[in-house]
Amino acid sequence: MSQAQTDSKTSFVLRRGRPHELGLLATLSTDVFHPRGAWFSILQNVKHTLIVWDLQAQFYNRFYKWPEIASSFEPPISEYRYALLVASLSNGNAIGMTELCVAPCPIDKDVLEGLGLSLSAPYLSNLAVMEKYRMEGIGKALVRWCEELSIEWGHSVIFLHVDVANVNAINFYKRLGFQQQTRDVTWYKRIGREDMSEQDQIVMYKLLDSNLHSLKDGKAIQDDDLSLQE
Numbered sequence: 721m722s723q724a725q726t727d728s729k730t731s732f733v734l735r736r737g738r739p740h741e742l743g744l745l746a747t748l749s750t751d752v753f754h755p756r757g758a759w760f761s762i763l764q765n766v767k768h769t770l771i772v773w774d775l776q777a778q779f780y781n782r783f784y785k786w787p788e789i790a791s792s793f794e795p796p797i798s799e800y801r802y803a804l805l806v807a808s809l810s811n812g813n814a815i816g817m818t819e820l821c822v823a824p825c826p827i828d829k830d831v832l833e834g835l836g837l838s839l840s841a842p843y844l845s846n847l848a849v850m851e852k853y854r855m856e857g858i859g860k861a862l863v864r865w866c867e868e869l870s871i872e873w874g875h876s877v878i879f880l881h882v883d884v885a886n887v888n889a890i891n892f893y894k895r896l897g898f899q900q901q902t903r904d905v906t907w908y909k910r911i912g913r914e915d916m917s918e919q920d921q922i923v924m925y926k927l928l929d930s931n932l933h934s935l936k937d938g939k940a941i942q943d944d945d946l947s948l949q950e
């Protein structure tokens with residue numbers, strides 16, 4: 721069951737991503753992260769194709785890199801988990817999206833152990849809201865859903881990477897209670913994306929409180945599509 725969010729200007733619904741819309745979601749992601757330019761369209765098409773491949777690989781659980789990396793960590797990630805979350809208008813058109821998967825957590829091992837946390841944790845990525853619909857609570861609703869899912873998956877921390885130059889997103893995540901950990905210049909290299917390894921990334925994380933997230937306005941968000949991997 722999806723849940724309508726009515727406390728913002730635009731009425732939107734949170735739901736799982738569906739197989740037939742991966743191309744459209746890749747377009748949304750490309751438009752947000754690699755905006756179109758007159759002479760830039762070829763590069764944008766390449767980016768779009770790469771994002772479609774990434775989405776398909778994650779969606780159908782063929783993205784071998786995560787389990788491969790995870791197996792070198794102790795304790796290993798025994799169960800692969802992934803969710804593609806979408807905010808859409810009532811006509812079904814996606815206006816925002818994000819991905820969540822369990823991955824090796826790049827927070828300092830000492831910090832993790834000090835907090836009693838395991839070395840793998842839910843990793844939020846590709847959070848994107850179409851420009852026209854920003855500042856209406858859509859990004860926040862998607863992050864909150866990720867937090868609820870993380871708790872359902874048995875975790876008490878969620879983490880993400882953000883480009884050091886993306887001050888808007890850093891402020892947004894801080895507003896939602898995320899803390900900054902360390903810069904991680906090797907992250908993309910470690911997950912096999914050497915093409916992106918030059919990007920300077922900040923790790924942010926948030927400790928989750930299951931008591932705060934168990935119910936939202938009296939109704940828990942529920943999964944509506946059992947065909948998705950989880």
Ligand SMILES: CC(C)(COP(=O)(O)OP(=O)(O)OC[C@H]1O[C@@H](n2cnc3c(N)ncnc32)[C@H](O)[C@@H]1OP(=O)(O)O)[C@@H](O)C(=O)NCCC(=O)NCCS
Pocket residue numbers: 752753846847848849850853854855856857858859860861881882883886887888889891892895896
């Ligand atoms: C970052 C992004 C997802 C935020 O989505 P959004 O739907 O506009 O954010 P929301 O409306 O849910 O904002 C939630 C809170 O964060 C605050 N916020 C949002 N953008 C902010 C910004 N740029 N600076 C400071 N605070 C911000 C809002 O004021 C709101 O605060 P409130 O809860 O006190 O009212 C969106 O701007 C986006 O898609 N950016 C481009 C892609 C991107 O950078 N993604 C992150 C990659 S790691």
